[in-house]
Amino acid sequence: MWLSPALLFLCFSGSLSLMGPSSVTGNLGGSLSVQCQYEEDYRTYKKYWCRGQSESTCDKIVETNVEEKRGRVSIRDHPDSLTFIVTMENLTAEDTGSYWCRIQKVWLLDIWSYDPSVQVNVSVSPGSYPLRAVSNAVSGPLRGSLIVQCRYDSGWETYKKWWCRGAEWSNCRILVITNGSEEKAKSNQVSIKDNQKLHTFTVTMEELRWNDADTYWCGIEKSGTDLGVEVKVTIDPVTMQCHYGPGWETYVKSWCQDADLNSCNILVQTSGLELKKNHVSINQKKHTFSMTIWGE
Template sequence: MVFFRELKAADAGTYRCGVKESDYTESFTELQLSVKHDAKYPKRVTEYAPFGEKANISCQLPEKHEVHFCKEDNNHICQNISSSKVTEMSGLSERNEERVVTVSIINVSVRDAGVYWCGAETRDTYLTFISLTTKIQLNLITKVGVSRVTGYGGGGLMIKCEHPQYKTKPKYICKESDGCSERKNPGVQNEWMENGDVSLYDDTRAGVLMVFFRELKAADAGTYRCGVKESDYTERFTELQLSVKHDAKYPNSMTESVYLGEEVNISCQFPEEHKVHFCKEDDNHICQNISSSKVTEMSGSSERNEERVVTVSISNVSVRDAGVYWCGAETRDTYLTFISLTTKIQLNLMMALIVRHEGESAEIICPYDSIYKSKPKSLCKGKCSTRDRNPLSETVREEKETKTDRLILKDNVTASVFTGSITALTAEDAGKYWCAVTLETELNYLHTHLMVIMNEELNLTKYEGDDVSIQCKHQDEDQKSFCKAHEASMCVKDGVSLETIRDDRFSFSDEASAGVFTVNITDLREEDSGIYWCGAHVTTKVILEVNKRASDRIITSCIFVTLLLMGASVLLLYKLGYIKTRDTVILHTQAQID
């Protein structure tokens, strides 16, 4: 028997297939071998059969010949199968030159798993030819359980498939609706890898395959196999039935801002009573578990029993804590753990307000996590992004300095701080600044507000009962603010401009095209006098003095003088009356003595 394991064009030609009759005589049959190239052959398929059930294998043959079905041994030689377990069913296709044969193997066991070939057998006088045209890999699969999970459209879903007995074996997840033809696996172990719309991690230490759906869609619903390859031809899996719900409440998105070193409380609402899961996205947008003494949890049920509200507190916030968090509900099954992420929280860090006068310099200090020492950093007015950059934005790399006309960036990797200095400040420099680190996308993690006080003050002197209109500079993204305070910094809290005045006599009118808004004050009173700050990031100092009118002062003076004279008269009369009475008493007393 001569077995060509893989025919090539070079194998074509004339062969002698002979026997040595004696030392000097031989006889042979001449064999003329031609090698055809056809896109349909050889055909390769993979079939999966559950343990103990029946496997059906279909083969397409190019001509009407006897069917040959064989199984590769350990040496990759295709050996004939002679077993009562194999039955054959044949039928012609619509085209007479092709034939479809189905081979069934009943009561499949581990011994039946492996590589099969089927093809056409031709007999001649002295030779038998078997052309193997279809290669079938038969894998034996064992279903160990069934689990059901529900996720929310637009939210995230983490699935942990546990295979503790097969820690180092390759693991996968596939969808049954496409016959599990597309098996998603990380390709590498102990490292997150993207595969289409999901990310996968094969944890060989715990024997767990983690599958993360970053954003669930309706098309993700269906039945999956979450399995492990025990050997080349045997697998175990848990069936996963995934349904995707669409609910206006989930996923929920929010933004929280907190000053460095302070504490932030994050509240999450869950659709059901399950174990709380709280995680933080890493640089690859994978939501990783948080295990820190800085995080504490406080839970309480809402009025509706099917909902639960949990508050997560992060104390002593540092630059490492900035980023995107998710919280959701965790469900455990025999072999699977499901984490449905329902609330997305963007945690931004803030630094104290920077207040400078027009023409001065400002220094913006950006601490960063030491893991980003080698990454480019940016200081941007407005968020740092490739499509929305302010001309002032600049980037600096480790231990280098970037200079423009008025901006200097310096990165101190030893201290894990980069600094931006802006000289000769103008009104255009005022605003919100972001510190960012460039990864695959830019990570905006820390911001501050720069307030520029204009050198030109506005001094107003008015009288009680007057009206006054004050124009304030206004940038598009700023809030309109008119604040009464001794210092400009007192007019901003947590980056938000405060309107400390709550009086019906004060009104605003916006002239956005002119970049100003007007504050109108009616019926001025003396207590309205004081220092005001007009604008938000661009601020003008307004000194308002409200006096009484001259006629009011004359009347007041007359009343005062009149009252003063009346008081003096009363005092004089009193004194005169007292003396007269005293004299009378003295005379009367003297008379009695006499």
Template sequence: YDSVVTTVTKVSVKAGRSLSIPCLYGTQYRNHVKYLCKGSRWRSCSYAIKTNERQKSKKFSISDDKDQRIFTVTMRELTNEDSHFWCFVENNNGPDDGEYFHLSVTTGPPILRTHSVTTVTKVSVKAGRSLSIPCLYGTQYRNLVKYLCKGYRWRSCSYVIKTDGQRKPKKFSISDDKDQNFTVTLSGLKLESGGWYLCSSGEYQMPVHLSVYGKPTSSKSPCICCFQPALEPLLFARFCKSQR
């Protein structure tokens, strides 16, 4: 099944939490209907939410950025029954086009889970500043390579930096404390640095959206906690309090 819709492949999240997934589509689909479909098979999955319908669902929401050619689906109060999904666009000339992603919903503290990678969902920083992004991982990934990748799809995103030293640009750094936490620091951020990134290790990825705004500043101090503690209590407790 050849698709021109791309997204993440595997994501892990704690039960009861919310998660936003970016779905990129081709220019030919800019004005087409987009939707989230639930189920393991694309021919028999069921609609969760669509861009051309009034959004009444408390569990799902969807937005479409036609300039960036990305539609974003947000899922709330996730349970272990929320495992198989498709990002789809309607195709007026044939079968709808879509990409599958798998959601692993866990119970208990996610940083203690064997199979998981997690990070903040959205960060915002002023142009010219530095930013530190904390990424937590499960015990199975302690000795594996960790990396930050720019893009929406694991197999085709562009590596920003890796812990194995194969990718170490001057303005970026990465550290792994081997205690289920690795941190990526991005320096001298520009407006064009904004967009979607994947915090990854092993087969799991977690998307994080970076917004860069305003006129450049010369501040050298990294923005360590550019996210809301109420939305990311686990990361705030583990990472931010020790940095402030």
């Protein structure tokens, strides 16, 4: 699977033992692939992809036979064609920089043998990504609901739209998905509905809980790598205020949990002007103190 592939080979560089493109360009949110070719003698050697201005000090990202995929970057060796291919997905502006295709050689008589290398300059252009969130950060109240809207370009009307949860897009868990029509789909407390005339699909999360705060993704299912855009979801803090009359300013104020006032468990109490404990805080002001909960 791949995202709006954009691959630009300007020219090839390297030595006879390893060759590859000197520059490649991909669109923001899309993907690019880099193909490096090596000699027959290096068929069984490990190949890797690293980043940095200097080949001798570059930071290794992925390598064959060890960690062939790391986050949005993968590498695959094709010994039959004497090539290996590096793929970078869901490109960001920060991915622009200097990288290296390299072959890992071995120690010979306690002398380190130089790794064949070829430098590849990666550029990420703004481009035009067909899917975007109206807002990449949304929040809702505890036990309430929130709405996320994602817009897409013309031509994607009949494709299935989905909503998934997880820090990494490549393995996030799909919570709800449309069937390619405008029919509303719902699973547990999450629903999704596609408005194909407006090129917008809407996700609604209801009965919000503290642990619903996470990274989510709006997505469109397609051949190859699905389209996806990140959305951060947070739950608004809950604040309760208590008021008291004159004369009680110096008394200790507390917040406790139980149906019986005489036996309730004190979660936190004032000590000076402010006290924080776990997810609870009490701010004492003139004739007012408040308790705020950020989570469980």
